[in-house]
Amino acid sequence: MKKNKNLFILLLAACLGSTAVKAQTDPHFSQYYVYPLWLNPALTGAIDGDYRVTGIYRNQWGSINNGFSTPGVSADMVTSKNINLGVNLMNQTAAGGAYNYLNGYLSVAYTGLRFGRDGNHRITVGLTGGVINRKFNPSKFQTGAQWDELANGLNLNIPMNEILSKNSAMAFDAGAGAMYFDATPGKKVNVFAGFSAYHLTQPDDPFISGGQGQKMPVRYTIHGGAKINLSDVVSITPNLLYMKQGSAEEKMAGAYAQLKASDATDFLFGANYRFDDAISPYIGFYHNNFVLGVSYDVNTSDLAKVAGNANSFEISLTFTGRKKAKTDAVPFVCPRL
Known part of the structure; x- marks a missing residue:
């Protein structure tokens, strides 16, 4: 069947990139709003608290054998000097470990730009820097040239046409971002918006032989939304995301509702739509400073015709x-939840 071959070539192209894209693009997350240091370094320490730890896991194209698996973890903290600090780690593997993309960043955000009554309108700026490591394992790597039409499968006795100039590469990377949010407590609507750029150093993409001069493109992100308090127990947060990295674009719009069940527990539910790609329903709950979220991408693109159940699953915990005990009469409104 050609379908099996198409699936294989699709996964291979996603790992290697193509001459049209000319460089690798980053993983994406449907629950981007719960993974702040991946989204924007200006969100470092933008919390109603003193510190935050977030973990997220994405399994993409689960119906395709050995698809993409991406865990990430971040931690950030608030200081008393208008300086917040954070660390972020993410690791993506694909094709059963044939491809690995690991990165680690430190981030810092300045939070002293405040205006309006009581300084509740805030602008933060952030910087991030770290290393990225990309690696191919030749022992687990096959190409489309090894597809045997007669056997309808891979034939490892057929030589690969692709030649990798090297198997691994490490490089320094940097990013920056800015964020505005209205942290006024007790308000009907609190808006937030941000902009970030990652891979400002544009590390070389050295893997494909003859690919001199190819670089990892900058990932630009614009994001925003508003928390709308419908009552003391119900709020809704519409949100928007636009990302561009090289020739790859992502546009996402959605909303989630937060229902207060008790002083310690909230329920969360909603959905995002990634244009020309997938719809992603989301459910979660908040309890005693923990937020658990689960989402499932239902593919709506042409990929679904080729791969069938080419869906993705995400789970996050924050x-x-x-x-010390909180003494504020009303809570600080954070731009994330």
Whole structure:
């Protein structure tokens, strides 16, 4: 069947990139709003608390054998000097470990730009820097040239046409971002918006032989939304995301609702739509400073025709902690939840 071959070539192209894209693009997340340091370094420490730890896991194209698996974890903290600090780690593997993309960043955000009554209108700016490591494992790597039409499968006795100039590469990387949000407590509508750019150093993409001069493109992101308080127990947060990296674009729009069940527990539910790609329903709950979220991407693109059940699953867990008991009469409104 040609369908099996198409699936294989599709996964291979996603790992290697193509001459049209000319460089690798980053993983994406449907629950981008719960993974702040991946989204924008200006979100470092933008929390109603003293520190935060977030973990996220994405399994993409689960119906395709050995698709993409991407775990990530971040931690950030607030200081008393208008400087917030954070660290972020992410690792993506594909094709059963044939491809690996690991990165680690430190981030810092300045939070002293405040205006309006009581300084609740805030602008933060952030910087991030770290290393990225990309690696191919030739022992687990096959190409479309090894597809045997008669056997309708891979034939490892057929030589590969692709030649990798090297199997691994490490490079320094940097990014920057800015964020505005209205942190006024007790308000009907609190808006937020941000912009970020990652891979400002544009590391070389050295893997394909003859690919001199190819670089990892800058990932530009614009994001925003508004928390609308419908009552003391119900709020809704519409949100928008636009990302561009090289020739790849992502546009996403959606909303989630937050229903207060008790002083310690909230329920969350909603959905995002990634244009020309997938719809992603989301459910979650908040309890005693923990937020658990689950989403499932239902593919709506042409990929679904080729791959069938080419869907993706995400789960996230966030803990926000405080060094001492909170004494504010009304909560600080964070731009994320």
